[in-house]
Amino acid sequence: MIGGRVKESMKNVPMLxxxxxxxxxxxxxxxxxxxxxxxxxxxxxxLKLKKKIEQLEEEKM
Incomplete structure (x- = not known):
């Protein structure tokens, strides 16, 4: 996911x-x-993943 974002961002960097x-x-x-x-x-x-982990831990109890 992040790798694709980096590649997409690099498209905006002008080549010399x-x-x-x-x-x-x-x-x-x-x-x-x-x-x-x-x-x-x-x-x-x-942050979203931390919230999801907290939610799952609460459901587990």
Missing amino acids: NQENNQPIEEHLQVIPFELEIIKQDFEKRI
Whole structure:
């Protein structure tokens, strides 16, 4: 699941070529933004799983 998200995010990262005159710093600014989105998504999934575990443990008792 997360691997697919990373691959999808990487599609938005521009590839460098000789025709592109933008400094690499401008291209690298995209990466922290994409990583933050992935991190937030991961944290939401963890929270949902923790709640599900708590619910299952309560049902078990």
